[in-house]
Amino acid sequence: MLTQSANPPSLNWQRSPNFPLARQIEIFRGALGLLFFLIWDSLTGNNSATTRKKRAQWLVRKLLHLGPTFIKIGQSLSTRVDLIPLEYIEELVQLQDRVPPFSTQEAIAVIESELGQTITPLFKDFDSTPLASASLGQVHKALLPSGEEVVIKVQRPGLESLFKLDFAVVGQLIYLANFLPIFKKYKLAALSGEFFQLLFREIDYINEGKNAERFRENFKNYPNVKAPLVYWNYTTSKVLTLEYLPGIKVDDRSKLEAERIDLDKVIETGICSYLKQLLQDGFFQSDPHPGNMAVGRQGELIFYDFGTMIEVKSMEKEQMIKTFFAVLKKDSEEVLDTLMYMGLIEEVADMKPVRRIVDFLLDEFRDKPIDIKAFDHISEEIYSMFKQQPFRLPPQIMFIVKSVTTLDGIARALDPQYNLLASSQPFVKTLIMSNEKGTMLGAFFKQAQTMITQRLTAPSRREKIWQNLVDRIEQGELNSRTQSRLQERKLQKIYLAIQSVFYACLTGFSILSGLLLQFTIYSPMALISFGLSGLFTLFLLQALIRLVLYKKI
Numbered sequence: 001m002l003t004q005s006a007n008p009p010s011l012n013w014q015r016s017p018n019f020p021l022a023r024q025i026e027i028f029r030g031a032l033g034l035l036f037f038l039i040w041d042s043l044t045g046n047n048s049a050t051t052r053k054k055r056a057q058w059l060v061r062k063l064l065h066l067g068p069t070f071i072k073i074g075q076s077l078s079t080r081v082d083l084i085p086l087e088y089i090e091e092l093v094q095l096q097d098r099v100p101p102f103s104t105q106e107a108i109a110v111i112e113s114e115l116g117q118t119i120t121p122l123f124k125d126f127d128s129t130p131l132a133s134a135s136l137g138q139v140h141k142a143l144l145p146s147g148e149e150v151v152i153k154v155q156r157p158g159l160e161s162l163f164k165l166d167f168a169v170v171g172q173l174i175y176l177a178n179f180l181p182i183f184k185k186y187k188l189a190a191l192s193g194e195f196f197q198l199l200f201r202e203i204d205y206i207n208e209g210k211n212a213e214r215f216r217e218n219f220k221n222y223p224n225v226k227a228p229l230v231y232w233n234y235t236t237s238k239v240l241t242l243e244y245l246p247g248i249k250v251d252d253r254s255k256l257e258a259e260r261i262d263l264d265k266v267i268e269t270g271i272c273s274y275l276k277q278l279l280q281d282g283f284f285q286s287d288p289h290p291g292n293m294a295v296g297r298q299g300e301l302i303f304y305d306f307g308t309m310i311e312v313k314s315m316e317k318e319q320m321i322k323t324f325f326a327v328l329k330k331d332s333e334e335v336l337d338t339l340m341y342m343g344l345i346e347e348v349a350d351m352k353p354v355r356r357i358v359d360f361l362l363d364e365f366r367d368k369p370i371d372i373k374a375f376d377h378i379s380e381e382i383y384s385m386f387k388q389q390p391f392r393l394p395p396q397i398m399f400i401v402k403s404v405t406t407l408d409g410i411a412r413a414l415d416p417q418y419n420l421l422a423s424s425q426p427f428v429k430t431l432i433m434s435n436e437k438g439t440m441l442g443a444f445f446k447q448a449q450t451m452i453t454q455r456l457t458a459p460s461r462r463e464k465i466w467q468n469l470v471d472r473i474e475q476g477e478l479n480s481r482t483q484s485r486l487q488e489r490k491l492q493k494i495y496l497a498i499q500s501v502f503y504a505c506l507t508g509f510s511i512l513s514g515l516l517l518q519f520t521i522y523s524p525m526a527l528i529s530f531g532l533s534g535l536f537t538l539f540l541l542q543a544l545i546r547l548v549l550y551k552k553i
Helices: 012-018 020-044 049-066 068-077 086-092 104-115 159-177 188-202 205-218 253-258 263-281 317-329 332-341 352-365 372-388 395-414 425-434 436-457 461-474 477-517 523-552
Strands: 137-143 149-155 239-243 283-285 293-295 301-303 309-311
Touching: 020 049, 020 159, 020 523, 049 068, 049 086, 068 086, 068 159, 068 188, 104 149, 104 239, 159 188, 205 239, 205 263, 205 283, 205 309, 253 263, 253 395, 263 283, 263 301, 263 395, 263 425, 283 395, 317 332, 332 352, 477 523
Parallel strands: none
Antiparallel strands: 137 149, 149 239, 283 309, 293 301
């Protein structure tokens, strides 16, 4: 039986393709608003963590208002710790598709247009209330004439036209931004092209159906991991029909415990399935949030969304074992070699900053859950690294970081004390026990022997500290850091001095203008000029105080 749901309110961006100029003005207004805040904070020296957090919250609200394209841009930026400050990352990771569903009539119109038939013969039953809704589309439950329960993913009407319009407007913004030296180094045109390529791929449901089939094939011998079957006769580029696989939300601990499902087993399955996707298949789901994963009644893990699958270079099993032992040994060189082999890190002339970050990650997260706040310790180093080197992390590794942190959040919701290495043990055992022509077992014992030998011959903690200090002096790292900080202090002093001179000139100019205007027919304007001189005087005093205090430090 088909019932009609109430029509949701129409949103501004839904009318954008019909009013391109209005859309362009709205996007430009948002960009100029952000630019104004950044310039104002820079001029006033108000660039504290609290201010950045406030600006980030404003940005999230603006992105939600601008709709699907910009929601997706925000979600993508939430992975780019190499581009934007941590306060923005923390706000953007919370950005969700808080967009109301579109009407049942519109959904049915899309289905009928795409499948070429009316809804009644196509489906025996069609639920008018969406199971889920997001900025790109919504999902309805239905019953095929053969009696099979399915879910139908319907694309939001006018989405492709909106993306094309937004792509053109963003291109205009980037063209203008490239006239400013501060933006040139980020290669915004390349980032934009990369992003929109992924976005257009995500709204192609035939591509998503193929991804679902490939994922299902990769896990066909793993009964504890499930993916829905694709019904190709009911699928087009804007309509995707999948097998209905109900489950409990993966982070709903109370419901899972009520069903007596082993939470440790769920965590283990999630970690091992991602290791298989990343290391063995080279094909992984880049957005494992709780809405895209569920747990079946038997404890099996169900994956739903396959629109954002990422490919990396897969590894041989022997390489995987070497990587696991490299993590156990905290061997940053071996881990870096693995990342470069997979194309996740590009080799540059000076790899010391990258190696320091890998060392930090191995020390911080090897035996305990990931905490994004821990990145505060190296955020300054990360930003200085990306300023000094014309080097950007490839997007694949940023997607991996996002996947790992999201997966970690799910695991912590189920068990705050879980251990990543312990949860990955079944995957390692599977590799070892596969024993293809005896090579796996041999590789395992070889790595184990190397590790034991290194442990027995390892220098004492005092010797390690001394050797580390010697290495850093030999490599010029301490010297370059000291010079870098001295240069930064000198530049800051110069900047504050220039700022003081600038405000002094503005103060003098506005006072002189006020005095001259007072004796002309424009005398009312003199009040404005004197008012501005008062404002500039405040800025001048602030700059002078900061300069004096900075010299005393």
